[in-house]
Amino acid sequence: MSERLTHECGLAFVRLRKPIHHYQEVYGDAAWGLRKTYLLMQKQYNRGQDGAGLGVVKFDMPAGEPFLLRVRSDKHNAIERVFDVISEDTERLSDNPVTPENETESKQKCRFLGEAYLGHLRYGTHSGNSMANCHPFIRKSNIASRNIALAGNFNMTNSTELFKNLVEFGLDPVGDNDTQVILEKICHFLNDEQDKLIQENTTLEGRELAEHVSKELDLTKMLKRAAQYWDGGYVFGSLLGNGDSFICRDPAGIRPAFILITDEVIACASERGALANVFNVDPEEVKQVEPGHIIVIKRDGTMTEKQFTNPLPLRQCSFERIYFSRGNDPLIYKQRKRLGAHLAPRILQVLGEDIERAYFSYIPNTAETAFLGLLEAIGGALRGNVADQLWDKIQDGTITKDDLKGLNEVRVKAELIAHKDQRLRTFITHDAARRDLVTHIYDITRGLVSEEDSLVVLDDSIVRGTTLRESIITSLSYLKPKRIVIVSSAPPIMYPDCYGIDMSQLGKFIAFEAAVALTRERGNEAIFKEVEEKCLSQMDKPATEMVNHVKEIYEQFTLEEISKRVAMLVRPEGLEWDGRLNVVYQDVEGLNEAMPQYTGDWYFTGNYPTPGGNAVVTRAYLNWCSGNDDARSY
Secondary structure, eight states: OOSOOOOOOEEEEEEESSOHHHHHHHHSOTTHHHHHHHHHHHHTGGGOSSEEEEEEEOTTOOTTSOOEEEEEEOSTTHHHHHHHHHHHHHGGGGGSOOOTTTHHHHHHHSTTOOSEEEEEEEOOOSSOSSGGGSSOEEEOOSSGGGOEEEEEEEEETTHHHHHHHHHHTTOOOOOOOHHHHHHHHHHHHHHHHHHHHHHHOTTOOHHHHHHHHHHHOOHHHHHHHHTTTOOEEEEEEEEETTSOEEEEEOTTOOSOOEEEEOSSEEEEESOHHHHHHHTTOOGGGOEEOOTTEEEEEOTTSOEEEEEOSOOOOOOOBHHIIIIISOTTSHHHHHHHHHHHHHHHHHHHHHHGGGGGGEEEEESSGGGHHHHHHHHHHHHHHHHHHHHHHHHHHHHHTOOOHHHHHHHHTOOOEEOOOEEEOTTOOOOOOSHHHHHHHHTTSEEEOOSSOOTTOEEEEEESOOSSOHHIIIIIHHHHHTTOOSEEEEEESSOOOOSOBOSSSOBOOGGGOHHHHHHHHHHHHTTOTHHHHHHHHHHHHTTTSOGGGOOOTTHHHHTTSOHHHHHHHHHHHTSOTTOSOOSEEEEEEOOHHHHHHHOTTOOBOHHHHOOOSSHHHHHHHHHHHHHHHTTOTTSOOO
16 A cells, blocks of 8 residues: 555453463563563554553552553654663563562562553554553553553444443543543443442452452453444453453454464464464464454453354455555465456456566555465466467467477566655655655666556555555656556445544545546536435434445446546646556455455445444545535544
């Protein structure tokens, strides 16, 4: 993806299953769990560059000693900033190895040495990027079991309604960002469950009562009540001060969560590859957290997995596989290669006889795996054509030795044409100066492509088209090829996403711009008013009764028509290069073939996984109609 989107926070959860001195004895490292958490966060750095945070719970601390701690940073290289603070303490352990006798004393000296860790990497959406918005969020109490740290990879479509629920409960929440709302909701029912246990045990009091409540606290029951009205995609991890912890996932499986369970550790992360690499296990040992389920680990190590909410049809996010996860997961790797391979026939059709003078490349690095799949498929097709020609000559008896040599010489010309300057920042806001800077974001390799050659460049997705228009196409045009073909391994993004990706403004999608331009070109502007009236008529309805009427605008056109208009829209004005420019998108059929289990395609199709999605697209369209497209739709 050549444009930065805010999306897909990362979660790292580590719960030790042995005493801390065990890791000292076996690995020579009492902070083994802490360092594994650090590695899980680093391996998922792609999921959060706006901030990082870490929470820790320490078991059996003496009265008066802290047992739930947190450190956060919103600075550049936030993970390193967080662990710079922690390393000051952990360095003390090298001179004083942890033993069964001094374990408690070691935890007192080392603030972040504990038994349960919760790490978070933040990609901000609409709540700002200050440290106050970095996870974990914490609610404190002088009762251990009422202390809670919460972190999540999520977006709720109905945060406003959830906030109103809290007010109706008689609470006075401060702040209405979605994380704070969820924390307040969970804490309300957490306290309520504990109050009920207190009322049921009138014969107990003091420390005995507190320990009984902590032991009997049912987090599954609590979450069933707290999540009753949640609408969105989410994965939450939580630590309680009493040593309990839980992981939960939304009922449609929109957001990803994976878990590894061994004799030594229970670990959870947003990416399977991170767990497999950090703990050096076969990826098959890492399982998904089941949608709509909560995994609870009690202080005594007892683990349960139960359903906490009504199931929904499985709609796992396909964009997660296309772009946001690292490609070292073997399944994601294969899926991305299949995406590239599926595009080959359409690219061959666009190039025609120019295929023999075509160079293939990709932008950015996340498109590399799909690029490999594309090359294999193009190469196979070319060799197939040559083989057919040879067979015809064999049939005619005209085959020569040179003909056979030709088969070995068939290859696809693949080169690294564009290189992104990772350090360049467009710090100037003056339009002319900014445009000049933007054109230098990509450095190009000159001397490979001639004026008789075509240049095929694969991107993983095209969202707004801004970087294509302002940078990439201008840079590639300096090579003066005969033709430039921009290829997207994903279908065109047509609809807002409200489950993680920060894509809520409909009018900023290049595919929507194309549909609007085509509609006006054909003199069918009346459809805009018709759709607006339908959207307005359902604004007072509950989300469960809403319909995505914006589909009617796109249904007028084929994928090829949208693609051709996008090619026109992303061509920079005043471009000196006069060669041909094509845009080739993946189709939804190719997407489904590449990853049949990942049917979360609402940003491509408008088929939302929860009712809240139809409410969001309705608001987004009305914002566009009113000229207020900068307003958020959720």
